[in-house]
Amino acid sequence: MxxxxxxxxxxxxxxxxxxxxxxxxxxxxxxxxxxxxxxxxxxxxxxxxxxxxxxxxxxxxxxxxxxxxxxxxxxxxxxxxxVPQREPSDDSGDRWFLPEGSWRLDPTAGLHALDADPQQVLENTQLRTDLARCMDKLSPALHRAFVLREVEQCDPDEICAITGISRESLAVTLYRARTGLRACLQAAWGTP
Amino acid sequence: MTPFRPPETRWRYRVLERLLLLLMPGIWLSCQAFTRLVSEALDRPATRREHGRLRLHRAICRLCRDNERHLQRISLLARQPGPGEPPPIAPARLERMRQAMDDATRNGK
Structure with missing residues (x-):
């Protein structure tokens, strides 16, 4: 050696x-x-x-x-x-809204743990575990975009270069990832 | 899913929405458009006009206000590394890593 x-x-x-x-x-x-x-x-x-x-x-x-x-x-x-599967084609974010764009389902139900002040939220290990589990449930494309943007904190232009998608579709992808995570936490905490 | 009971102020929201749509058609955002803009504002600075639109909707819609805070908290949580010890790696996997490092040193640079 x-x-x-x-x-x-x-x-x-x-x-x-x-x-x-x-x-x-x-x-x-x-x-x-x-x-x-x-x-x-x-x-x-x-x-x-x-x-x-x-x-x-x-x-x-x-x-x-x-x-x-x-x-x-x-x-x-x-x-x-x-990459295992492509993006599912149904716009899963949209079942949350009525056609004219107001809420059909309550986006805030069951999320009291997220109402705490930022420091308490950061120290909530259960919340962290649940979020990690929900991130694993994201499709590969959503997971990749979310990780690059939020965990790695890359600049959006850099993410576009890495993943090869446009700024517009990055915005849609991140929107879906964030709202998907919120919905997943609601489901995890008993508000389907 | 149990049918979503509209928030207590929903009729007020409806009336306000109609009114604002009439008075300020370019400024009023739907809840859906508001939520999209909230997500975008986490990735790029919002323009002054967007700030105004966000502020107006926020002032009137409790659901969107709460939802915005929740999305921001999720983002915050993802950005901060968690505390605590990392979980151990299986001994067999660790041994394979050591082997690979051994091979690399033996084969030279």
């Missing part, structure tokens, strides 16, 4: 669970998340001489992993056939 001054394989490997956690928050599948973590660690091993040590090792690894995740999204754009 090649000598790596200061940092051993075990050191790198000790970051694997945190890296997998980071990846899983951005990807549908645990297996994909772990594959990208493995790629990240292999890249790290081969490029350890470029690690200057100004940043923490974890930060450096997360930087590599983030690139791999964005590359994975770009790859999905080039291989749409590999």
């Amino acid at each position: 090649a000598e790596i001054p200061g940092i051993s394989l075990a050191d790198l490997l000790s970051h694997a669970p945190a890296l997998a956690h980071y990846a899983r928050a951005r990807l549908h599948e645990q297996a994909t998340a772990e594959d990208l973590v493995q790629e990240t660690l292999v890249t790290a091993v081969t490029q350890l001489q470029t690690f200057q040590g100004q940043s923490a090792l974890r930060t450096w690894l997360i930087g590599i992993l983030r690139h791999k995740i964005l590359d994975h999204f770009r790859w999905q754009k080039r291989h749409p056939g590999d």
Whole structure:
């Protein structure tokens, strides 16, 4: 095994669970998340001489992993056939509205947990778990757009470049993702 | 789903909506249009005109006001990483990662 001054394989490997956690928050599948973590660690091993040590090792690894995740999204754009299913054609957001555009169903029913002040909402671990579960239920296209925009906080133009969709359809996609998550939380909390 | 009981102020909302549609046809937003704009405003700054339209609708429609807050909270929650320990990786998977790293060092750069 090649000598790596200061940092051993075990050191790198000790970051694997945190890296997998980071990846899983951005990807549908645990297996994909772990594959990208493995790629990240292999890249790290081969490029350890470029690690200057100004940043923490974890930060450096997360930087590599983030690139791999964005590359994975770009790859999905080039291989749409590999993404399990296309967008369902029915406009599921619209059953919430009457034809003239006012509410048909109550969008706020059962969401009292979201009425708390921001700090309380952030500390509500049950809410976090439920939201993560609901994100997993989004279709791949909605999930990708939502993750890039909200979790990664990418600029909308950057998201369009990565996913290959227009600004207009990104707006519609994000609208559907956000309202879909809200509806999913309502269902999870017993308000179908 | 149980049929949605209109909020108590619905008739008032209806009357106001009709009135505003008549008086300010370009400014009044439907609840659906309002919600779409709320989502867009999370991605780009709203124009002054849009701000005005949002404010007007918000002032009159409790449902939309609450729904807007809920959508913003969901966005906030997604943006902040959760606290707590990451779950462990299966030992066998971890071992495969170690193998791959070993191979990479052995095969050189």
